[in-house]
Every structure is written in C-alpha cells, then in structure tokens.
Amino acid sequence: MLYREAGWLGITELGVESLFLDSRLRRRLQSPFEPLRALGLAEGHTLLDVGCGTGFLTIPAAEIVGAAGRVYAVDVNKGYLEKLVKRIQEKNLYNVVVVESDAADMSQVPDESADRAIMLLSLHHINNWRGALEQVYRKLKEGGLFLIADPIKTRLLGHGTMPNKVLEALDEVGFERLSYTKRFFTWRAVLRKPAPTTGEPP
Numbered sequence: 001m002l003y004r005e006a007g008w009l010g011i012t013e014l015g016v017e018s019l020f021l022d023s024r025l026r027r028r029l030q031s032p033f034e035p036l037r038a039l040g041l042a043e044g045h046t047l048l049d050v051g052c053g054t055g056f057l058t059i060p061a062a063e064i065v066g067a068a069g070r071v072y073a074v075d076v077n078k079g080y081l082e083k084l085v086k087r088i089q090e091k092n093l094y095n096v097v098v099v100e101s102d103a104a105d106m107s108q109v110p111d112e113s114a115d116r117a118i119m120l121l122s123l124h125h126i127n128n129w130r131g132a133l134e135q136v137y138r139k140l141k142e143g144g145l146f147l148i149a150d151p152i153k154t155r156l157l158g159h160g161t162m163p164n165k166v167l168e169a170l171d172e173v174g175f176e177r178l179s180y181t182k183r184f185f186t187w188r189a190v191l192r193k194p195a196p197t198t199g200e201p202p
C-alpha cells in the first residue's frame with residue numbers, strides 16, 4: 001500500500017493524493033467524462049467504480065446513468081467515502097450505492113449486476129489485484145465492458161503496474177481485450193466479459 005510516510009517532507013502520500021484527487025488542477029489535466037465516454041456509459045446503465053476515491057468519476061457517472069441507472073462506488077478508505085457521501089448529498093443524487101469494501105471482496109455488490117466497470121488509477125493500490133479483477137468479472141453482466149487505466153510502473157518510479165502482467169491476468173480471468181493503449185506514463189485497456197454464444201451454427 002502507498003500510505004506510508006514521506007518522512008523527510010513530513011507528509012503522507014495519502015495526504016498528497018487526497019489533495020490531488022478532486023482538485024481543479026486535475027480537472028484541467030483530465031476530464032472525468034472522457035473515460036466514461038470511452039466505456040460507452042449511458043443512461044440506465046449500472047456502473048461499478050472500483051477504488052472510487054472521493055468520487056472523481058462517481059459523481060459525473062451518476063449524472064450520466066440518471067434515475068434509471070445506478071453507480072456502485074467501492075473503496076477501502078473510510079475518509080474518502082465520507083467525502084463522497086457529502087458530495088452525493090449536496091448534489092441530491094439517489095442512484096449511488098457507496099460500498100466500503102476491499103476490491104477483492106465486493107460481496108455487497110450483486111453478481112452480474114453491472115453493465116460497465118472502471119478502475120481509474122486504483123489497480124496499483126490494490127494488494128490482491130488479481131482477486132479484484134476476478135471480482136469485477138463476477139459483478140459484470142455478460143457482454144459488460146471494463147476499463148482500466150493505470151500508471152506504468154517502470155516509467156513512474158515504481159508507482160504503477162506492469163501492463164503485460166495485468167493483461168495476462170485479465171486473459172486468465174476470461175476477459176476479451178477490445179483495446180490497449182500506452183501513453184508515456186499510463187496505460188489503458190478496455191475489456192469485455194464475453195457474451196454467451198447461442199450454440200447455433202454460423
């Protein structure tokens with residue numbers, strides 16, 4: 001986990017992270033709507049936001065899916081979830097289910113309930129990340145889509161994941177890969193939980 005002391009500065013990584021997560025600077029650098037659009041999130045969908053933090057994606061996603069949809073916002077950090085609940089109340093949103101849970105558990109989220117799932121900058125924080133990928137697979141409906149975006153470990157001072165290792169694990173879990181892109185510091189993949197075959201001849 002990354003919440004260790006940054007001793008010589010006298011601050012914690014968690015403190016720094018918390019300042020950045022929902023800052024104006026971040027919104028200038030990164031639109032929360034862009035990954036949600038890439039995932040094809042639409043009105044009426046159920047989204048699973050894994051490692052949701054203070055709600056950078058959760059709040060815009062709740063606005064997109066509307067009253068007929070739902071967002072499950074999952075995180076282990078109580079402090080972040082408290083901030084998220086405050087924002088949900090301020091915005092009078094009734095379609096967000098806040099789940100305090102390890103991503104490798106998520107038993108509070110019904111199986112095969114999500115049309116879409118997303119992990120934005122959270123995978124490298126999750127100790128049992130393979131378990132988390134298995135859980136996402138389990139929570140997605142057949143044909144459901146999953147977007148992961150994470151820093152590349154070797155390009156960010158060890159802070160991130162090795163995409164090849166994660167892609168291999170995603171294959172093993174059973175996901176189909178729809179796209180994979182690499183930028184200088186980050187990688188991103190869109191996956192699909194395969195839809196059932198009808199068994200009819202082609």
Ligand SMILES: C[S@@+](CC[C@H](N)C(=O)[O-])C[C@H]1O[C@@H](n2cnc3c(N)ncnc32)[C@H](O)[C@@H]1O
Binds near residue numbers: 051076
């Ligand atoms: C860099 S933040 C990203 C938050 C959010 N996705 C965003 O883009 O603003 C990483 C998040 O992963 C969460 N996290 C760390 N370990 C976790 C775990 N085992 N299960 C669920 N969430 C976890 C942290 O609490 C934190 O909110």
